[in-house]
Amino acid sequence: MWTMIQTELLKLKRKKMMTGIFILITLLVVFAIERAFSISRSSRYMDSFGDLYTMTFKNLVTVFLPIVLGMFATSLFFDEHKNDTIKELLIIPISRSRLYFSKVITLFLLSLVLCLYTFLFTVAGGFLAGGFPDLNKQTILQAFTLFAEGSALVPLSMLPIVFLAVLGKSYLLPIGATLLYLLPVILLPAPFMGIHPLVNALCIYSFSSPTAADMVYGLLRVAEAIPNYKVCLLNMGIVGVIFSTASIIALKKQDI
Amino acid sequence: MDNLMIETRQLTKVYGEQTAVNKVNMHVKKGRIYGLLGRNGAGKTTIMKMMLGLTSIHSGEAFVFGKNVKGNEKRIYPRIGAIIETPGFYPNLTGTENLEIFAKLRGTTKPNAVKEALEVVGLPYKDKKIFSKYSLGMKQRLGIANAILHDPELLILDEPTNGLDPIGIAEVRKFIKDLCVERGKTILISSHILSEIALLADDIGIIHDGVLLEENSLAELQKKNGKYILLQVSDTAKAALILERKFCVEEYSIQDDHTLRLYDTTLDMAEVNKTLMLENISVISSQLCNDTLEDYFKKVTGGEGIA
Numbered sequence: 186m187w188t189m190i191q192t193e194l195l196k197l198k199r200k201k202m203m204t205g206i207f208i209l210i211t212l213l214v215v216f217a218i219e220r221a222f223s224i225s226r227s228s229r230y231m232d233s234f235g236d237l238y239t240m241t242f243k244n245l246v247t248v249f250l251p252i253v254l255g256m257f258a259t260s261l262f263f264d265e266h267k268n269d270t271i272k273e274l275l276i277i278p279i280s281r282s283r284l285y286f287s288k289v290i291t292l293f294l295l296s297l298v299l300c301l302y303t304f305l306f307t308v309a310g311g312f313l314a315g316g317f318p319d320l321n322k323q324t325i326l327q328a329f330t331l332f333a334e335g336s337a338l339v340p341l342s343m344l345p346i347v348f349l350a351v352l353g354k355s356y357l358l359p360i361g362a363t364l365l366y367l368l369p370v371i372l373l374p375a376p377f378m379g380i381h382p383l384v385n386a387l388c389i390y391s392f393s394s395p396t397a398a399d400m401v402y403g404l405l406r407v408a409e410a411i412p413n414y415k416v417c418l419l420n421m422g423i424v425g426v427i428f429s430t431a432s433i434i435a436l437k438k439q440d441i
Numbered sequence: 442m443d444n445l446m447i448e449t450r451q452l453t454k455v456y457g458e459q460t461a462v463n464k465v466n467m468h469v470k471k472g473r474i475y476g477l478l479g480r481n482g483a484g485k486t487t488i489m490k491m492m493l494g495l496t497s498i499h500s501g502e503a504f505v506f507g508k509n510v511k512g513n514e515k516r517i518y519p520r521i522g523a524i525i526e527t528p529g530f531y532p533n534l535t536g537t538e539n540l541e542i543f544a545k546l547r548g549t550t551k552p553n554a555v556k557e558a559l560e561v562v563g564l565p566y567k568d569k570k571i572f573s574k575y576s577l578g579m580k581q582r583l584g585i586a587n588a589i590l591h592d593p594e595l596l597i598l599d600e601p602t603n604g605l606d607p608i609g610i611a612e613v614r615k616f617i618k619d620l621c622v623e624r625g626k627t628i629l630i631s632s633h634i635l636s637e638i639a640l641l642a643d644d645i646g647i648i649h650d651g652v653l654l655e656e657n658s659l660a661e662l663q664k665k666n667g668k669y670i671l672l673q674v675s676d677t678a679k680a681a682l683i684l685e686r687k688f689c690v691e692e693y694s695i696q697d698d699h700t701l702r703l704y705d706t707t708l709d710m711a712e713v714n715k716t717l718m719l720e721n722i723s724v725i726s727s728q729l730c731n732d733t734l735e736d737y738f739k740k741v742t743g744g745e746g747i748a
Contacts, residue, residue: 188545188548189546190541191545192545192546195534195538195541195542196531196533196536198533199533199534199571200533222674233545248608268529268530268532269526269527269528269529270529270530270531271526271529271685272490272493272495272525272529273529273530273543273587274546275493275494275495276494276495276518276521276523276525277518277543277546278494278518278519279546279548280512280513312479315629319517339623394641440490440495440497441490441495
């Protein structure tokens with residue numbers, strides 16, 4: 186499996202999409218740091234390091250990362266069909282389930298890299314902007330935990346979109362579905378608690394730290410909507426297993 | 442049979458209501474080049490795809506190296522090199538990078554395997570040119586390099602000369618011949634170009650509308666389609682009798698009531714005509730014919746021939 190993941194990473198060489206992703210994520214962090222510079226520490230919007238990292242994190246996991254991972258997953262699966270490389274892989278032979286898991290692990294790896302990148306820049310931005318009284322080991326660790334949770338939970342939430350990407354007929358369906366998938370998270374997350382994987386991820390973040398909990402309450406606008414994190418995790422796990430199984434079955438049924 | 446590398450039994454593929462491959466029984470012998478000849482859409486690629494597990498088998502079986510393909514993929518496929526339709530590669534990577542990926546996935550342990558494969562097809566090693574900038578001919582060469590990268594025993598090549606210029610076609614043809622003759626590889630090659638198959642194959646299978654119409658060695662097919670005398674007479678049955686008795690003719694065929702084919706072209710036709718006329722048989726015409734494989738293909742497929 187490691188060899189397959191290595192080759193998945195090699196395939197990303199010179200991909201313009203990767204450059205675009207890193208430019209956009211840098212802009213996202215730069216925007217947050219710029220806010221840290223421009224908003225006074227006396228304002229309640231930027232009076233702690235928690236405000237800075239939860240702002241970056243919120244933008245990352247509710248909008249930016251799901252879109253990027255949706256596009257990336259589509260590219261991972263659909264491009265094998267577009268470039269006709271799927272048949273070369275299957276002739277080797279590589280089993281369709283191994284192919285699926287290698288790509289999903291690559292998706293998780295990208296998520297991890299992007300979250301780590303954002304985390305490091307946010308911490309660096311916090312020190313550069315200065316004036317945060319709570320910028321210490323404890324808050325940095327809390328931020329790290331939150332970003333680590335996001336790096337695992339967002340790609341897990343995206344497995345239904347990966348299923349659409351596996352069907353591999355065009356870019357349009359999975360990318361369009363990604364945008365639709367995001368709407369409840371952006372517009373009205375509370376009613377989707379316990380149903381929508383990305384909203385369930387918010388529930389899990391809320392147990393990470395008091396700062397994270399404040400961020401989630403701010404997004405949900407109702408504190409009572411948050412169930413036990415085990416319920417949310419179980420729901421995400423079930424959705425992940427169902428869509429992974431469906432993806433592998435779909436891959437196995439595909440005539441190349 | 443022990444020397445069969447590929448055998449299909451009643452192999453069938455149905456797409457919706459269309460039967461793409463219909464009960465094909467194919468036999469590819471070890472160390473030989475088998476040319477699968479048919480027009481576009483005849484079912485050549487579908488047969489190859491079923492052998493390689495790229496498309497499901499509707500009914501029938503495919504055996505490779507004596508083993509049923511279904512359930513033995515991991516044992517069979519590492520011993521096969523293949524090009525199906527156009528070779529697929531990653532457009533953002535160079536030829537070398539592409540082959541390195543496939544070598545890695547195949548677990549190729551041989552050092553310089555990529556370099557050697559590229560040398561064989563005349564492509565540069567560690568070149569900076571990415572695949573999307575390759576010409577059609579270069580793409581096809583890279584496909585062949587990928588197919589031979591792991592030194593397979595069997596090569597399945599679907600129209601490997603597609604997109605190549607005449608010099609490239611000749612080079613690939615020589616290379617395929619050498620692989621068979623010098624390295625003892627078995628090769629299944631498909632083409633819609635009869636002249637290509639005629640120049641390469643030891644055995645030929647003619648496929649039309651999903652049905653394998655004929656399977657024979659090239660030598661046998663050529664024998665069937667050599668020179669002959671086409672004789673048009675008033676009564677073929679009577680003429681045949683006279684030819685047998687007076688000229689000891691054994692190799693002939695009656696086409697219809699008025700047409701005969703004589704395969705012994707050394708016969709003295711003036712004498713034949715004179716004898717037949719003396720026996721009250723009118724000779725309408727007699728001519729020396731030389732049928733090509735293309736004529737034979739037309740006849741077998743009942744169509745308009747092939748390029």
